Amino acid sequence: MELERMSDMRREDIITLAIETSCDETSCAVLRGGRDVCSNIVSSQIDIHRKFGGVVPEVASRKHVENINIIIQEALDKADMDFEDIDLVGVTQGPGLVGALLVGISSAKAIAYALDIPMIGVNHIEGHVCANYIEYEDLEPPFTSLIVSGGHSYLTYVKGYVQYELFGRTRDDAAGEAFDKVARALGLSYPGGPLIDKLSKKGNPNAIDFPRVYLERDSYDFSFSGLKTAVLNYLNQMQQKGKDIVVEDVAASFQQAVVEVLVEKTIRLAKETRSEKIALAGGVAANSGLRAMMKARGREEGIEILHPSNILCTDNAAMIGSAAYFNYINGKISSLDMNVVPNLELI
Amino acid sequence: MKVLGIDTSTMTASCAVLDGDTLLGEYSINQELTHSESLVPMISEMLDNLKLHISDIDIYGVATGPGSFTGLRIGVATMKAFAHIFDKPIVGVSTLEGLALNLTHSGIIVPMIDARRDRVYTGIYRWKQSRLENILEPCIMNIERLSEILDKNDDDIMINGNGVRQYGDRLLEVLKSRVKIAPAGLRECRAASIAELSLLNRDVYNRDDYYNLIPTYLKESQAQVEFNRKESGS
Ligand SMILES: [Zn+2]
Numbered sequence: 001m002e003l004e005r006m007s008d009m010r011r012e013d014i015i016t017l018a019i020e021t022s023c024d025e026t027s028c029a030v031l032r033g034g035r036d037v038c039s040n041i042v043s044s045q046i047d048i049h050r051k052f053g054g055v056v057p058e059v060a061s062r063k064h065v066e067n068i069n070i071i072i073q074e075a076l077d078k079a080d081m082d083f084e085d086i087d088l089v090g091v092t093q094g095p096g097l098v099g100a101l102l103v104g105i106s107s108a109k110a111i112a113y114a115l116d117i118p119m120i121g122v123n124h125i126e127g128h129v130c131a132n133y134i135e136y137e138d139l140e141p142p143f144t145s146l147i148v149s150g151g152h153s154y155l156t157y158v159k160g161y162v163q164y165e166l167f168g169r170t171r172d173d174a175a176g177e178a179f180d181k182v183a184r185a186l187g188l189s190y191p192g193g194p195l196i197d198k199l200s201k202k203g204n205p206n207a208i209d210f211p212r213v214y215l216e217r218d219s220y221d222f223s224f225s226g227l228k229t230a231v232l233n234y235l236n237q238m239q240q241k242g243k244d245i246v247v248e249d250v251a252a253s254f255q256q257a258v259v260e261v262l263v264e265k266t267i268r269l270a271k272e273t274r275s276e277k278i279a280l281a282g283g284v285a286a287n288s289g290l291r292a293m294m295k296a297r298g299r300e301e302g303i304e305i306l307h308p309s310n311i312l313c314t315d316n317a318a319m320i321g322s323a324a325y326f327n328y329i330n331g332k333i334s335s336l337d338m339n340v341v342p343n344l345e346l347i
Numbered sequence: 348m349k350v351l352g353i354d355t356s357t358m359t360a361s362c363a364v365l366d367g368d369t370l371l372g373e374y375s376i377n378q379e380l381t382h383s384e385s386l387v388p389m390i391s392e393m394l395d396n397l398k399l400h401i402s403d404i405d406i407y408g409v410a411t412g413p414g415s416f417t418g419l420r421i422g423v424a425t426m427k428a429f430a431h432i433f434d435k436p437i438v439g440v441s442t443l444e445g446l447a448l449n450l451t452h453s454g455i456i457v458p459m460i461d462a463r464r465d466r467v468y469t470g471i472y473r474w475k476q477s478r479l480e481n482i483l484e485p486c487i488m489n490i491e492r493l494s495e496i497l498d499k500n501d502d503d504i505m506i507n508g509n510g511v512r513q514y515g516d517r518l519l520e521v522l523k524s525r526v527k528i529a530p531a532g533l534r535e536c537r538a539a540s541i542a543e544l545s546l547l548n549r550d551v552y553n554r555d556d557y558y559n560l561i562p563t564y565l566k567e568s569q570a571q572v573e574f575n576r577k578e579s580g581s
Contacts, residue, residue, distance in 0.1 A: 051574065052570050052574060056568060056570040056571075058416065058568035058569065058570065059568050059570060059571065061416070061417070061420060062416075062420075062561070062564070062568070064420075065420045065423055065424050065427075065561060065562065066561050068424060068427070069427050069428070069431050069557055069558050070558050072428075072431070073431070073558070083431075083432045098417070099416070099417050099420065102383050102417060102420060102421055102424075103420050103421075103424045105383060106383060106386075106420070106421045106422075106424035106425045106428070107424050107425070107427070107428045109383075109386075109387045109425065110387065110424070110425045110426075110428030110429050110432075111428050111432060113387050113390075113391060113401065114401050114402070114428070114429055114432045114433070115432065336387045336388050336391070337384045337385070337387075337388050338384070339381060339383055339384050340383065
């Protein structure tokens, strides 16, 4: 019945309400079609988690349930819509923190049931890729995508809107996780990634020769824990020798080591898959060093480099709405007994 | 006046519809399925059988705890969304008071919800005419301490809640024949009781409480406890 109603309307006019509560952002968005964002409200809990030095799952879950209806109403207001205008509900199914995900999923199920509209459980990582469809209204697959954030690092070839070929992933720490751990060792507050980026601009990226970990010759996988350890060892040694640490230089040299590996592997995959475009995605896609080096290498190779604007790089519901839309028009609908999948992989 | 009540505080997921003082239906399932999977399909099946639509509900009543943090959030988030969509009142009810309402015992009623590590969420209730009186406010308590408190009391005690399974024998040992365990059908959380209390307490709540309602945890997160300890230690 729902599908019939949907076919009567133009696909681009489908209104999606999307909810994202996988970590420490409570977010709700309203989209028209897969790319037109009517509203995208993001309520960050960073200030609450900072005193703990990282995201505390139980605290995050409590905050989500406290906020969620306020955020949903804000998203509807900003989009100038009511619940009756919604055709589709998209919600993050995983990966993420179980308790946090469950709050969003509970709301989404209630909305889908009460309004008798379809619900789509969305893979959060796919959501990050879809942020690029919002940013670039003409972007179509295929392209190569590097997805890097605090929780994940994936190198993938995007064959179609819901078709991914996975080439590389991290074997230990996610890229953003390495940033956060090094930041902590440098005594920077949480979250450390943006602070390292900021300090790097004032430091010398060649001051310290940290290792570039490429793994096997043909591998597209990543490994950042060795680099993280090298930074920690360097800091220890300097301390033992009683030498001053130039924080800016450490930040810049560390960032350079991460970025070089990310860029080289991504460019290599783009060439292998003959991609004309590379789309960056995830929180670390906001890193200015990564963007700059990727663009420089892209120019050399004749590959266009895309990345979402900063608000769409970090966790937000608009990207979940976009992914929900593309999954829906490709025939995916989730049932109301859907469960969370905290360790959901991209494919 | 139709009330949809739910309770997801413990392993038992329960939903019920009360129309005035008539119980139209109640579903309870006590098994390993998570409430996230079972809750909405359960409500849907019950309402379908009653030939009701979710929009026919006038009041949404939800057990706010204490109990399983995750279970409480699933229940509260679900019911807040319903109330929000239809702009209808939501009423939060104590899970312990709900349990007490299951029983018509003439002495004191002590519901207990397992809080792990020898602790229970508990409170003490007593019927006074046709109303439940709360003698000991809901709290988290060591089972030994609870048995001490009850031991000082001469009253005829009845206990229920999922804490009975784990700790009922410990109380029986100390209190002997002064304590009775509620029959199985009245031992677990029941949404009918939550619905009834919601109807009684509806005036306490504001129309837009679907924005503000949160679970009653009675316990801070472990991270906050450790943070507080560090703060006071330094
Ligand atoms: Zn993310």
